[in-house]
Amino acid sequence: MGSVNTPSGSSSTSCPALRDAWAANTLEKAEALIKANSASSTGTAGLVMHNFVGGSYVPSENHIDSVNPKTGQVFAQVPVASADQVEQALQTATQAFKTWKKTTAAARSAYLRRVAQLIQDNHELFAVWESIDQGKTLARARVEVDRAISNFNYFSTFILHQSTSARMIDNVALTYEHRSPAGVFALISPWNMPLYLLTWKIAPCLAFGCTAVAKPSEVTSMSAFLLAEVLRLAEIPAGVINIVFGDGPTTGSALVRSPLVHGVSFTGGTATGIRIRRDTADQIYKHLSLELGGKNPTLVFDDVDLDKAVETAATAAFENQGEICLCGSRVYVQSGIYDEFVSRFEKFVRDNFKCGERVGAVVSSPHYAKIRSYLELAEQEKATFVTGSIPPADPKNGLWIDPVVLTGVSTKSAVMREEIFGPVVTIAKFDTEEEAIELANDNPNGLAAVLLTKDAARIRRVGEQIEAGLVWVNCWLVRELGTPFGGMKNSGTGREGGEYSREVFTVVRTLHIPM
Ligand code: NDP
Numbered sequence: 105m106g107s108v109n110t111p112s113g114s115s116s117t118s119c120p121a122l123r124d125a126w127a128a129n130t131l132e133k134a135e136a137l138i139k140a141n142s143a144s145s146t147g148t149a150g151l152v153m154h155n156f157v158g159g160s161y162v163p164s165e166n167h168i169d170s171v172n173p174k175t176g177q178v179f180a181q182v183p184v185a186s187a188d189q190v191e192q193a194l195q196t197a198t199q200a201f202k203t204w205k206k207t208t209a210a211a212r213s214a215y216l217r218r219v220a221q222l223i224q225d226n227h228e229l230f231a232v233w234e235s236i237d238q239g240k241t242l243a244r245a246r247v248e249v250d251r252a253i254s255n256f257n258y259f260s261t262f263i264l265h266q267s268t269s270a271r272m273i274d275n276v277a278l279t280y281e282h283r284s285p286a287g288v289f290a291l292i293s294p295w296n297m298p299l300y301l302l303t304w305k306i307a308p309c310l311a312f313g314c315t316a317v318a319k320p321s322e323v324t325s326m327s328a329f330l331l332a333e334v335l336r337l338a339e340i341p342a343g344v345i346n347i348v349f350g351d352g353p354t355t356g357s358a359l360v361r362s363p364l365v366h367g368v369s370f371t372g373g374t375a376t377g378i379r380i381r382r383d384t385a386d387q388i389y390k391h392l393s394l395e396l397g398g399k400n401p402t403l404v405f406d407d408v409d410l411d412k413a414v415e416t417a418a419t420a421a422f423e424n425q426g427e428i429c430l431c432g433s434r435v436y437v438q439s440g441i442y443d444e445f446v447s448r449f450e451k452f453v454r455d456n457f458k459c460g461e462r463v464g465a466v467v468s469s470p471h472y473a474k475i476r477s478y479l480e481l482a483e484q485e486k487a488t489f490v491t492g493s494i495p496p497a498d499p500k501n502g503l504w505i506d507p508v509v510l511t512g513v514s515t516k517s518a519v520m521r522e523e524i525f526g527p528v529v530t531i532a533k534f535d536t537e538e539e540a541i542e543l544a545n546d547n548p549n550g551l552a553a554v555l556l557t558k559d560a561a562r563i564r565r566v567g568e569q570i571e572a573g574l575v576w577v578n579c580w581l582v583r584e585l586g587t588p589f590g591g592m593k594n595s596g597t598g599r600e601g602g603e604y605s606r607e608v609f610t611v612v613r614t615l616h617i618p619m
Contacts, residue, residue, distance in 0.1 A: 119152035119161035129229035151180040156332035159342030173239030173465035185348035187358040194364040197315040200343030212492030216260035217229035217547035218338040237326040239465035252303040259311035285313030285611040287366030295321035367391030393598040401544040405557035420580040421529040475526035552594030
């Protein structure tokens with residue numbers, strides 16, 4: 105292995121942005137670097153990232169500005185990989201698959217552990233740049249770096265303990281299932297938890313013997329750029345994992361449509377998921393795993409400990425400024441405790457979710473405008489703003505939106521029905537269990553739900569009827585990485601995690617052996 109903490113070798117020094125960013129491994133150093141770059145701007149502001157293909161850094165001709173949402177300042181240039189560059193990356197991955205698929209599980213496990221260790225060794229570097237790039241708080245970014253490390257550690261051991269099914273046909277034959285890696289994957293991730301979600305794909309993909317071309321969101325590419333260096337330092341064979349950057353219509357679309365791709369693991373919005381399904385409809389051989397959007401309910405019954413329920417519901421609503429697909433953005437409260445709940449919820453949110461402290465900036469100007477448009481609609485529809493207000497149309501010092509708690513929103517309103525994906529929550533009333541279930545399920549999405557009750561029988565009665573892939577009871581965001589992760593209805597197709605990821609990244613054949 106090369107040096108652990110420092111990029112070394114011609115590969116990384118050929119990309120000055122990587123060298124500079126890598127050295128800026130504290131918030132102070134990163135901010136000083138951004139300041140120095142902006143002062144000496146020569147027209148292409150900031151760090152110019154490169155694609156990572158075949159173990160080398162490859163520039164692109166075109167770039168997109170990457171903006172720090174907390175300041176509005178451009179700090180980096182994200183390459184836009186052309187269709188030709190995507191194709192080259194896929195050919196590299198195709199070549200690498202020939203040998204990578206034959207490596208032993210023990211060898212792949214060792215590579216994954218090395219990657220985990222390298223991220224751990226550079227923990228603050230990743231957290232700092234993730235926070236600058238996405239707008240999330242540094243504390244939140246640190247948690248997500250921990251989770252990225254867990255992704256690699258989990259799959260590094262998971263693959264060491266595999267079993268398979270065998271069946272007997274009387275005295276005629278023995279059958280058994282044999283799995284092999286499915287091939288080259290397109291791994292596409294969104295902007296809300298960039299490193300965590302990209303590694304949730306890269307780790308199982310490599311673990312199960314596949315190779316890949318990964319593409320993060322153009323809005324938050326920085327941690328993937330740093331991850332490329334970790335993958336290089338871990339000495340993962342060239343071409344096994346390639347990272348291209350760029351926008352969805354150019355780079356992402358070329359990637360998913362290529363006939364060289366055997367599978368797509370995608371996390372993002374439902375509209376993009378539908379688009380990918382259409383774009384690959386003729387390529388029936390492609391494995392598709394689509395983790396899509398949510399509009400998740402939180403049900404609060406009148407037997408709860410109110411303070412605990414308020415804390416769980418507020419955290420589920422506003423963690424990462426509501427930019428987590430699993431956030432509970434529709435809170436339904438049983439009528440007997442409704443007034444008291446709203447009053448304590450308001451106080452808790454005002455005391456605990458302050459911009460710049462526990463609430464970060466929202467990710468981009470278009471997203472800020474989208475959230476703002478839902479708040480304008482809420483005002484037009486005469487909703488009550490229990491906390492928060494419509495933020496300025498033209499923010500000057502970063503994309504900050506104070507948490508908004510709305511009551512009096514109609515169940516038919518787009519504010520209640522559509523994913524806003526920001527610091528906005530609605531609170532409404534219900535009387536009976538049946539009504540609570542009906543309200544929870546009255547949405548085209550079905551990703552997650554939170555159920556708050558002390559009644560053990562109700563946990564099953566209600567919990568088993570909620571149309572959501574993940575139901576958290578008296579807790580939120582607790583994850584065991586073997587559990588099936590994914591949504592019902594418009595929230596996606598397929599599940600990932602443990603053996604569910606094995607389904608995505610392997611193909612199965614059954615051998616029939618006569619007696
Ligand atoms: P998008 O669907 O806009 O983008 C997701 C990724 O797909 C990005 O990398 C994007 O590139 C890329 N992309 C866009 N168009 C195409 C295309 N035609 N072909 C291939 N790739 C394409 O989602 P967001 O980034 O806005 O993320 C927010 C969404 O993600 C929310 O709906 C959220 O709920 C969902 N999400 C779901 C999760 C889950 O596990 N179910 C977890 C986290 C988020 P680019 O951005 O560069 O254009």
